[in-house]
Amino acid sequence: METSLLGLVMGGFTSATIGAAARLGVADALADGPATGGELAKKVDADPDALEALMKAVTALGVFARDEEGRYTNSPLSEQLRSDHPESIRHLASLLCGLYTQAASGGLTQAVRTGTSVMPHAFGVSLYEYLDKDPETARIFDLAMQDWSRPIGVLAARHISFEGVRTVVDVGGGNGALLKAILSAHPHLRGICVDREDTCTRAEAELRASGDEDLVRRLRYRPSDILREVPAGGDLYIIKNVLHDWSSESCVRILGNIRKAMSAGAGPDRKPRLLVVDPLVEHDSGAAFRSVIKMVVGETNTRERSEADLRRETAEAGLDIVSIMPAPADLSVVECVVAAGA
Ligand SMILES: C[S@@+](CC[C@H](N)C(=O)[O-])C[C@H]1O[C@@H](n2cnc3c(N)ncnc32)[C@H](O)[C@@H]1O
Structure with a gap:
């Protein structure tokens, strides 16, 4: 589609079309080879004529391909919508092109007009209140965060120093994708994934069903409202892609709760550290667009953070910043320790 104002305005339909194909699992259905529209409709449980229309649209975008006999196949772009692709964004596409x-x-x-969050205007509730009431969307949300986390998990396992660390606590860790990558690469570590109750329940059931006894033994899920409390017991705390959902006031509360947990677990030989992994405007090439996403799903008054914002918030929470490093995917890694006297 050519770049014109009308083309940009049509972007909503483009997104909805790709999102529907992702949600239906079309790329998975084509993993074993080409299929006609009718065959595909049976596989993904759809109306044949409607699916043919959808497939023509996504194929025109290059997201799937159509051979000379009218059979559909995956294209390099649609491969990434397969659930088993190492860089799959199937669930992320369902979420971004759907709920968001x-x-x-x-x-x-x-x-x-009002300067408030979008979610209450669209649905009458905040994002997480919405997810509490809609388990299927909540399940997709967790898997979408896993899609987002997968490449970072591998890098984190390789580049973070785990010297002297026995227990890693991931605050708002979703279904534990980051901890699974870290624990798989470092067999001496244990992990605690802290998240909302329904996310923890789903994730724990999935981990047990996976049959990975080693991870079942070393990874625990701990439900907690991080605006109220973060569990003690970690040598290393990580909070990745969480603060960007919250106003400055809520961030100080969350960081303050992490600081309290770090102080409670500190001792002469134990000085817990915190890694804040989040976009900071200085290193975020997508900051302008991301600020709209924050308005959509974040709390009211959630804005892109600068280094200065985070320095003020960590200081208010009783933390000292030791280093700030730019990381892939427009993220920054900010290492913090408990401030003297906090
Ligand atoms: C944007 S996701 C990031 C997930 C994961 N850290 C990642 O990087 O993929 C934010 C996470 O915070 C969790 N969360 C939101 N509000 C929470 C609360 N009040 N207490 C605990 N967890 C919360 C959500 O369930 C979600 O898993």
Whole structure:
């Protein structure tokens, strides 16, 4: 589609079309080879004519391909919508092209008028209240975060120093994708994944069902509202892609709760560290667009953070920043320790 104002305006349909193909599992259904529209409709449980229309649209975008006999196949782009692709974004596509786009189209105008979050205008509740009431979307949300985390998990396992660390606590760790990557690469470590109750329940059941006895033994899920409490017991705390959902006031509360947990577990031979992994405007090439996503799913008054913002928030929470390193995927890794006297 050519780049014109109308083309950009049609972007919502482009997104919805790809999101529907992702949600239906079309790329998985084509993993074993080409299929006609009719065959595909049976595999993904869809109406044949409607699916043919959807497939023509996504194929025109290059996301799938169509051979001379009219059979559909995966293309290099649609391969990434397969659930088993090492860099799969199937669930991320379902979420971004589904709930997030629905929220934006239902509430962005009103949210810009009022300066408040989009979700309450679109659905009457915040993002996490919405997920509490819709387990299927919540399941997709957790898997979408896993899609997002997968490449970072491998890098984190390789580049973070785990010297002197026995227990890693991932605060708002979702279904534990980051900890699984870290624990798999470092057999001496144990992990505690802290998240909302329903996320922990789903993740724990999935881990047990996976039959990975080693990870079942070393990875624990701990439900907790991090705005109220973060469990003690970690040598290394990580909070990745969480603060960007929250206003400055809530961030100070979350960081303060982590600091309390770090202080409670500190001793002469134990000085817990915290890694904040989040975008900071200085190293975030997508900051302008991301600020709209924050308006859509973040709390009211959630904005992109600069280094200066995070320095003020960590200081208010009783933490000292030791280093700030730019990382892949527009992230920064900020290492913190408990401030003297905190
Ligand atoms: C944007 S996701 C990031 C997940 C994961 N850290 C990652 O990088 O993929 C934010 C996470 O914070 C969790 N969360 C949100 N509010 C929370 C709360 N009040 N207490 C505990 N966890 C919360 C969500 O369930 C979600 O897993």
